[in-house]
Every structure is written in C-alpha cells, then in structure tokens.
Amino acid sequence: xxxxxxxxxxALTKDWLETGFLALLPANEQQPEIAKATRxxxxxxxxxxxxxxxxxxxxxxxxxxxxxxxxxxQSRLFSKVxxxxxxxxxxxxxxxxxxxxxxxxxxxxxxxxxxxPDRLIKQNLEILNSPIGQMQAADLERDSALLFSRYxxxxxxxxxxxxxxxxxxxxxxxxxxxxxxxxxDERLQLDKLETLSxxxxxxxxxxxxxxxxxxxxxMALFTAHGAESAxxxxxxxxxxxxxxxxxxxxxxxxxxxxxxxxxxxxxxxLLAALVVCVLFFGKIHILTLVFGASLIGVADDYAQxxxxxxxxxxDWSPRKGLRFILPGLSLGLISNLLSYAGLGFSPFPGLxxxxxxSAAGLLFAWLTVVLLFPLLLSGFTFNHRPGILKLTxxxxxxxxxxxxxxxxxxxxxxxxxxxxxxWLLTPQDDVRLLQSPPAGLLRTADKIRQLFPMSPDSQFxxxxxxxxxxxxxxxxxxxxxxxxxxxxKALAAYEGLSRYWPDANxxxxxxxxxxxxxxxxxxxxxxxxxxxxxxxAVQSExxxxxxxxxxxxxxxxxxxxxxxxxxxxxLGCDAGRCQSTVTLTGINDxxxxxxxxxxxxxxxxxxxxxxxSLFARYRIRASGLLAIAFCLASLGLAxxxxxxxxxxxxxxxVLALAVSLAMLGWFNQLFSLFNLFALLLVLxxxxxxxxxxxxxGDRRASTSLGVTLSALTTLLAFGLLAVSSTEIVHAFxxxxxxxxxxxxxxxxxxxxxxxxx
Amino acid sequence: xxxxxxLFLSLLLCGQGFASEDLLAGIAxxxxxxxxxxxxxxxxxHLKVLHKPLISSGTFTYDQNKGVIWKTLTPVxxxxxxxxxxxxxxxxxxxxxxxxxxxxxxxxGGDLAALTDGFNVTGSDQKTSWQLELTPKDDMLKKVIxxxxxxxxxxxxxxxxxxxxxxxxxxxxxNISHPAQxxxxxxxxxxxxxx
Numbered sequence: 011x012x013x014x015x016x017x018x019x020x021a022l023t024k025d026w027l028e029t030g031f032l033a034l035l036p037a038n039e040q041q042p043e044i045a046k047a048t049r050x051x052x053x054x055x056x057x058x059x060x061x062x063x064x065x066x067x068x069x070x071x072x073x074x075x076x077x078x079x080x081x082x083x084q085s086r087l088f089s090k091v092x093x094x095x096x097x098x099x100x101x102x103x104x105x106x107x108x109x110x111x112x113x114x115x116x117x118x119x120x121x122x123x124x125x126x127p128d129r130l131i132k133q134n135l136e137i138l139n140s141p142i143g144q145m146q147a148a149d150l151e152r153d154s155a156l157l158f159s160r161y162x163x164x165x166x167x168x169x170x171x172x173x174x175x176x177x178x179x180x181x182x183x184x185x186x187x188x189x190x191x192x193x194x195d196e197r198l199q200l201d202k203l204e205t206l207s208x209x210x211x212x213x214x215x216x217x218x219x220x221x222x223x224x225x226x227x228x229m230a231l232f233t234a235h236g237a238e239s240a241x242x243x244x245x246x247x248x249x250x251x252x253x254x255x256x257x258x259x260x261x262x263x264x265x266x267x268x269x270x271x272x273x274x275x276x277x278x279x280l281l282a283a284l285v286v287c288v289l290f291f292g293k294i295h296i297l298t299l300v301f302g303a304s305l306i307g308v309a310d311d312y313a314q315x316x317x318x319x320x321x322x323x324x325d326w327s328p329r330k331g332l333r334f335i336l337p338g339l340s341l342g343l344i345s346n347l348l349s350y351a352g353l354g355f356s357p358f359p360g361l362x363x364x365x366x367x368s369a370a371g372l373l374f375a376w377l378t379v380v381l382l383f384p385l386l387l388s389g390f391t392f393n394h395r396p397g398i399l400k401l402t403x404x405x406x407x408x409x410x411x412x413x414x415x416x417x418x419x420x421x422x423x424x425x426x427x428x429x430x431x432x433w434l435l436t437p438q439d440d441v442r443l444l445q446s447p448p449a450g451l452l453r454t455a456d457k458i459r460q461l462f463p464m465s466p467d468s469q470f471x472x473x474x475x476x477x478x479x480x481x482x483x484x485x486x487x488x489x490x491x492x493x494x495x496x497x498x499k500a501l502a503a504y505e506g507l508s509r510y511w512p513d514a515n516x517x518x519x520x521x522x523x524x525x526x527x528x529x530x531x532x533x534x535x536x537x538x539x540x541x542x543x544x545x546x547a548v549q550s551e552x553x554x555x556x557x558x559x560x561x562x563x564x565x566x567x568x569x570x571x572x573x574x575x576x577x578x579x580x581l582g583c584d585a586g587r588c589q590s591t592v593t594l595t596g597i598n599d600x601x602x603x604x605x606x607x608x609x610x611x612x613x614x615x616x617x618x619x620x621x622x623s624l625f626a627r628y629r630i631r632a633s634g635l636l637a638i639a640f641c642l643a644s645l646g647l648a649x650x651x652x653x654x655x656x657x658x659x660x661x662x663x664v665l666a667l668a669v670s671l672a673m674l675g676w677f678n679q680l681f682s683l684f685n686l687f688a689l690l691l692v693l694x695x696x697x698x699x700x701x702x703x704x705x706x707g708d709r710r711a712s713t714s715l716g717v718t719l720s721a722l723t724t725l726l727a728f729g730l731l732a733v734s735s736t737e738i739v740h741a742f743x744x745x746x747x748x749x750x751x752x753x754x755x756x757x758x759x760x761x762x763x764x765x766x767x
Numbered sequence: 768x769x770x771x772x773x774l775f776l777s778l779l780l781c782g783q784g785f786a787s788e789d790l791l792a793g794i795a796x797x798x799x800x801x802x803x804x805x806x807x808x809x810x811x812x813h814l815k816v817l818h819k820p821l822i823s824s825g826t827f828t829y830d831q832n833k834g835v836i837w838k839t840l841t842p843v844x845x846x847x848x849x850x851x852x853x854x855x856x857x858x859x860x861x862x863x864x865x866x867x868x869x870x871x872x873x874x875x876g877g878d879l880a881a882l883t884d885g886f887n888v889t890g891s892d893q894k895t896s897w898q899l900e901l902t903p904k905d906d907m908l909k910k911v912i913x914x915x916x917x918x919x920x921x922x923x924x925x926x927x928x929x930x931x932x933x934x935x936x937x938x939x940x941x942n943i944s945h946p947a948q949x950x951x952x953x954x955x956x957x958x959x960x961x962x
C-alpha cells in the first residue's frame with residue numbers, strides 16, 4: 011500500500027490524463043498524414059467561437075457588437091477578437107499580387123477569354139455603367155480591363171456587407187453584427203470552459219437588456235455544456251448513491267466500520283489501478299478511467315461478502331470467516347482476471363488500458379480485503395440481527411421454491427422474452443448519438459450557419475502529390491468534380507488553394523491566353539479607345555503587358571499575401587510529398603462527396619464516420635472478447651468444480667447477460683461499445699454471485715445477505731447512472747441495472763442441495 | 768459685395784443644415800409618396816482616366832416593400848436588383864454596399880429622415896425646388912464617396928455622386944410616374960430577389 015502511494019505520488023505529478031478520442035485508436039489505424047491534417051483542421055475549427063449581435067437596425071446591432079467586443083477582450087479567454095475587418099489586409103494583398111495580374115485569372119474569365127473574348131467588353135461596360143461600379147471604375151486607371159479586379163473578387167466568393175468595417179448580416183426584419191473570436195487554447199481546461207459559459211450567459215443577458223439578441227456558437231460551447239451536465243449528473247447521482255449506500259450499510263451493520271472498509275477496498279483498488287496504468291502506459295485516457303473505475307465496482311462484492319459472513323456464525327471471528335470465504339473470493343478474482351485478460355490481448359490501446367486498469371484494481375482490492383480486513387475487523391462482532399437479514403433469509407428460502415414450482419411457465423416466458431429482445435437488438439455506433447447536445451445550442455448553431463455560411467464542416471479532402479505540380483493537378487481534378495457537385499447542390503461551397511493559385515505552368519497558359527485573345531488580337535486597343543482612354547494609356551498598357559511575360563508567382567509568396575484561413579489549407583511539402591486540404595461548407599449529400607475519393611491523390615476524411623466505425627469495430631472486438639472472457643471463466647470453473655458445476659455457476663452470468671441484452675432490445679436502448687463494458691461488469695458480478703451461493707453450503711443466509719447488499723450497492727453506484735441524460739452513461743447504467751437484478755434473482759437458485767436450475 | 772452676399776447665403780445654408788431634420792421633414796412633406804415609383808434615368812459617369820463620359824440610360828422601378836429594379840438599356844442591357852439584404856447583378860449576387868440599399872430606399876421612397884442615419888445632411892428648401900448635400904458618416908464609405916447632391920421638387924430629379932477619387936456620376940430622373948400596380952415583368956424581376 012505504501013509502495014503504491016509513493017509510486018503514485020511520483021507518477022501522478024506528470025501530465026497523466028489523456029482526453030482526445032483519437033488517442034484510443036491503435037497507432038496503425040491512422041495514417042500519420044491524415045492524423046496531421048485532421049489535427050490541423052480541428053485545431054482551427056475547435057478554437058473558433060462565432061458571436062452575432064442582432065437588432066432591428068444595423069446601427070443598434072453594431073452598437074451591441076462593440077460593447078460585446080470590449081467584454082470579450084476583458085475576459086482574456088481569446089487570442090483574437092475581430093469586429094472591424096480592416097481593409098489594410100486587402101490593400102496589402104492587392105499590392106502584393108498586382109504585379110502578377112497577367113498570370114492570375116479566375117476560372118470564369120479564363121473561360122470567357124478562351125471562348126468569347128468580346129463578352130469581356132460587354133461585361134465591363136455593364137460593370138462600369140452600373141450605379142454601384144464606383145470601386146471598379148476607380149480601378150480602371152491601373153487595371154484597364156478589370157482583369158485583376160475580377161481575380162481579386164473571386165478570392166472571396168461569399169460577399170459580406172460591411173458597415174463601418176463590420177460585417178452586418180441581414181435577416182428577416184433584423185440585422186446581425188458579427189464578432190469572430192479565437193480561443194487561446196484549442197483544448198480548454200475545465201475551469202476555462204466554465205468561464206466561457208458564464209461569459210456567454212452574461213453577454214446574452216447584457217445584449218438582451220439593451221434590447222438586442224445574441225447568438226453564440228462554437229465547438230467549445232458544446233464541450234462546455236457536455237462537461238457541465240456530466241459534472242452535474244455525476245454529482246447528483248454520486249450524492250444520491252453515496253447516501254443510499256451509507257443508509258443501507260448503516261441499517262445492516264449499525265457501525266461505520268464496514269462502510270469505511272468497503273470504501274477502503276474500492277479506493278485502494280482504484281488508486282493502485284491508476285498508478286499501475288500510468289506507470290505502464292505513461293498516460294491514461296479519461297474513458298479508461300470511467301469504465302475501469304466501474305469495473306472495479308466488482309471489488310465491492312469481496313468486501314460485502316466478507317462482512318456479511320460475520321452473520322453466518324455466532325462465534326465468528328475475522329480469521330475464521332476468511333478461511334471460509336477465501337476460496338470463493340479467490341475463485342471470483344481469478345475468473346474476473348481471466349475475463350479481463352481477454353481484453354488485454356486486443357490490439358486496441360483503449361481496451362488494453364481498461365483491462366490492465368481493472369485487473370490491477372481488482373487485484374489490489376482483493377489484497378486489501380484478504381490481508382487488511384482481518385486486521386481491521388478484529389474484535390468486530392454483531393449482537394443484533396438486522397431486519398434485512400431476516401428479509402434475505404426468507405427470500406433465499408422461498409424464492410427458489412416458488413421458481414421451481416413454476417419452472418415450466420417461467421422457462422418458456424424467459425425463452426420468449428430473451429429471444430424476442432435479442433431479435434430486436436440493433437447496434438448503433440454513430441458517435442453523434444452518443445453526444446446529446448441540448449436542442450437550444452443546436453438551433454443556434456444552425457441559425458448561425460444559415461446566416462454566416464463560412465465555417466467549414468468537419469469533413470474535408472486531403473490532396474497529395476509527389477511534387478507541387480502533381481499536387482496541383484490532383485487538386486484541380488478534385489475541384490472540377492466539386493464544381494459539378496456544387497451545381498447539383500451536394501454542397502454549398504468549398505475552399506481549395508489551386509482555385510486561387512495557378513501553378514507555374516498554368517500561369518504561363520494564362521499569360522498566353524491573354525496575349526493571344528486580348529492583346530495581340532487588337533481587342534484591348536479597341537476596348538480602351540472606345541471607352542475613352544487616350545493613346546498614351548493604351549501604349550502604356552501594352553508595354554506593361556509585354557514586360558510581365560516572364561513573371562511567375564511562387565506559392566509561398568501567394569500564401570504570404572493570403573488570409574489565415576487560406577494559409578492553413580496548405581500542409582507543406584516533405585520527403586517527396588506535397589499536401590493540402592480542401593474544406594467544405596454546407597454539405598447536403600455526404601455520400602456523393604465521399605464517393606469522390608477515387609481520384610488520384612485524394613483522400614476523404616470524415617472524422618465522425620471514422621470515429622463511428624471505430625466504435626463499431628471496438629464493439630465487435632469487445633463482443634468477441636466478452637465471449638472469450640466468458641469461456642475462460644467457464645474453463646477455470648470447470649477445471650476446479652467439473653463441467654456440470656461450472657456450468658451451473660456460469661448459468662447466473664449467462665442469464666444476466668441474456669436478459670440485459672434482451673432488455674436493451676425491448677426498450678430500444680442504445681447498444682454500442684459502451685454497453686459491453688457494462689456487460690463485462692455484469693459477467694464478473696454474475697460469476698461472483700453464482701460462486702458465492704455455490705460454495706455457501708449451510709451459510710446460505712449470510713451469503714444471501716452479502717449478495718443482496720452487494721447487488722444493492724452496485725445498483726446504487728452504477729444503476730443510478732441510468733437516469734443520466736448523457737447517452738453513454740445512461741446506456742451503461744441501464745445495462746448494469748438489468749444484469750445485476752437478473753443475477754440477484756437467479757443466484758439463489760443454485761447451490762441448493764439436491765436441486766439444480 | 769456679391770462675395771459678401773454669397774458668404775451670407777452659405778452661412779444661412781449652414782444654419783439650415785444644422786436643422787437638418789426640419790429641412791428633411793419639409794422636403795419629405797412635398798414629395799409624392801406612393802408605394803410604387805417608376806421612371807427613366809440618364810446617367811453620365813465622368814471618370815478621370817477617360818476623356819469622355821460613360822453614358823447610359825434605362826428605367827427604374829421602386830417598390831416600397833420589394834426594393835429597386837435598375838434596368839440599363841443602353842449601351843448594354845443589364846438588370847440590377849436590390850433590396851435591403853440582397854443585390855443581384857449580371858455578375859451574380861453581390862454584397863449590398865452599406866449605403867446603397869438605404870439611400871435608394873430613402874430617396875426613391877421619400878423616407879428622407881432615414882438618410883440622417885448614415886449621412887450628415889445639409890441643404891436648402893426653396894419654393895419650387897430643394898437641394899440636399901449628403902456626406903457619409905462611415906469612414907470606409909467616405910473613402911469611396913465624397914458627397915452626394917440630391918435635388919428635386921415633388922420628385923427627386925437629379926442625383927450627383929462625387930467620389931473621393933475625383934470621379935463624378937450624374938443621374939437625371941425623368942418621366943416619373945406612380946402606378947398602382949407592378950407590371951408582370953416587374954413582378955417577375957422582384958421575384959428573383961426573394962430568397
């Protein structure tokens with residue numbers, strides 16, 4: 011115990027908790043470049059929080075947004091708070107790219123020049139005569155054919171209205187002013203998340219008080235809500251179950267010692283498990299902690315069994331008691347360890363962690379019970395017969411009789427019930443089902459997406475090529491396909507670098523296209539003269555064009571002028587490979603998009619899908635492992651007691667598992683990877699109950715009390731989780747409840763002399 | 768003496784300028800206000816780089832609820848549709864320039880008071896005609912538009928936009944009428960603006 015504490019003090023001072031989902035994946039599951047691209051994509055989007063301040067006039071909306079901006083800056087949560095979009099960036103970009111204007115053409119202009127260059131003149135007249143053509147008319151001096159103006163505008167396909175430099179989004183009878191923020195840290199600490207929620211609440215109140223409305227959305231808000239509700243639930247469920255357990259144990263033993271002892275057994279198991287895991291793996295995943303901790307709940311059986319044994323004999327002493335129950339406890343431990351060993355042999359680091367965690371925890375809890383309890387229980391005797399003992403004794407005597415009297419009817423019922431439930435059971439692995447964000451947050455997020463369709467979806471394409479030219483070719487092919495899909499409304503928009511940056515080859519082609527269709531053909535001269543430019547202007551334009559022939563704009567130079575969102579699309583070149591991402595907005599038909607990955611160098615990355623399919627694979631693996639665990643436990647028991655008796659004991663967990671699964675089916679509950687952890691717990695507990703009764707002999711009354719107490723505490727500890735609104739937690743609690751109740755009902759049926767189920 | 772008179776007059780004008788709300792209310796009271804206004808326009812753009820103006824003409828339709836159709840007929844046919852939140856041109860959907868939707872609505876719809884939101888307004892109101900000079904309040908807009916001069920009687924007759932860069936646009940409105948209903952063609956154009 012001391013050793014564990016010392017080791018623990020050392021191990022746990024480091025950064026030991028892992029929270030990313032992807033850490034659960036086997037290392038070879040993820041291609042490193044996809045992992046890198048995903049990381050970069052998420053880093054960008056997870057940090058963004060979008061705020062929209064709304065009012066009936068744009069001036070009011072801007073006023074709200076300005077106040078909001080000050081409040082956000084004071085919070086120190088954000089690395090960036092943007093309200094005014096300064097034209098400086100655009101001016102700088104314009105200046106940097108302007109000298110390459112004859113190499114840079116947008117796709118529409120390209121097509122127009124190639125097919126019908128006369129159309130350019132007509133379109134220019136349209137633009138210049140338009141009552142809103144002031145900006146372009148002002149450019150005319152530098153950019154006589156408005157070619158660069160076209161290219162430049164095509165870089166920002168979504169046109170946003172600016173007032174005083176602030177983006178104002180019009181809505182029905184309302185205007186929304188936009189504030190964009192980036193959180194300082196992509197992985198927010200819990201306390202920072204709380205600060206963020208509080209900030210959102212107070213800002214919403216303030217804007218409301220001033221007569222406006224505030225919409226906020228961002229990944230961090232969903233995380234914050236999840237953390238908050240989980241915390242709240244765990245504390246209510248925790249308090250409820252602790253109170254229940256205290257009352258129960260107090261009523262039974264009329265002493266605090268048993269309570270402290272069972273806490274000690276579980277506590278030392280948990281601590282040891284944590285330390286062993288951190289020492290072994292370096293880090294422990296939060297899910298391991300949650301599910302591992304649940305599985306250690308089996309350890310409670312040992313403590314209860316020992317304690318209740320004290321009612322079995324009048325001259326009971328801890329040592330004598332231990333001698334009697336040690337075989338049962340040890341066999342229970344071994345069968346559980348065997349079942350967890352199955353998990354350990356899976357290639358999934360997540361399952362290995364859970365296995366090691368639970369095994370270590372259980373072993374230490376068992377050691378605590380076997381080694382420390384006799385010492386700590388010395389002088390511990392009861393001179394009362396608790397009411398619950400009378401109840402369990404009555405129950406233990408009459409329940410098996412009633413069952414055996416009605417066994418035909420009950421057996422049939424059971425078969426129909428379980429087979430029907432199993433028939434209805436359908437696995438659901440979609441990761442989105444596991445999260446249960448409140449409808450309000452989702453509505454706001456939808457509304458914001460509709461008003462400001464700029465934040466990319468979580469799916470994206472990863473494009474690679476062996477060099478820049480190869481990459482460019484591959485991405486261009488992808489973008490062509492996406493254009494077609496866009497016109498079929500499969501998506502609203504996409505962003506890809508090669509749309510804006512033509513490679514050296516294409517830059518030359520652009521120049522040649524212009525030369526041949528516009529400059530050498532005499533069209534430019536005609537256009538400029540007709541419009542009213544003087545001779546000198548025409549000459550100067552021709553001269554500038556001729557002088558620009560050899561120009562090439564390199565990608566780094568283009569990127570340096572681009573905004574951050576575009577810069578982040580480029581993943582760079584290394585070791586004979588160049589990569590970029592193509593982000594997507596407003597996806598309508600995900601299957602049509604996913605089908606595009608047949609192009610060379612194009613990979614479709616769908617994190618939701620890949621995590622879901624990961625869960626599905628984990629579920630199937632874990633089901634297999636559950637079966638293996640079951641076989642190992644059966645083999646162990648059969649080896650010790652013979653086939654017939656082994657099967658008798660195993661009938662308890664088997665029945666418990668079958669009923670749990672059937673209940674999941676009947677009640678249309680979520681059946682995923684997480685239920686399987688619950689089933690493992692049920693298996694372990696079922697084996698224990700079966701064993702304890704099988705070996706009870708003439709101490710059936712105290713055994714019955716021990717098993718009942720243990721079942722009730724487990725139900726209070728884990729069964730209560732069924733009331734949770736978080737799907738995973740609820741599914742876990744529901745499964746445990748069904749399994750434990752069944753195990754409790756079926757265990758007393760075995761071990762009766764001359765009677766077998 | 769003339770100079771002094773002119774100075775005095777301009778001071779008077781400035782004085783009136785401060786009372787811009789009264790001024791606007793006075794002018795607005797004279798304007799014919801109906802849900803629909805339509806007419807012809809003749810536009811001349813004087814660009815510094817060109818030695819002759821860009822001349823265009825066409826028709827316009829204003830509907831109180833639906834927005835504006837600006838149909839250029841010469842030298843090339845093109846249609847511009849705008850309401851407070853949407854702007855469609857031959858080049859597709861574009862951002863609505865901040866002042867644009869509002870100014871059109873205010874001018875053509877006679878809701879002059881709305882102009883004070885985005886502009887400093889000065890001007891004069893004489894017996895038969897009135898003039899207004901608008902300077903944008905928005906710093907960004909100031910960089911594009913220096914001043915806008917509006918003049919008219921019971922209708923808006925003339926609009927002059929003086930850009931900060933020196934380009935000047937003159938628009939004259941003629942044959943203004945106030946039909947009770949939109950034509951089918953106008954209906955169809957506005958249809959394209961609705962989301």
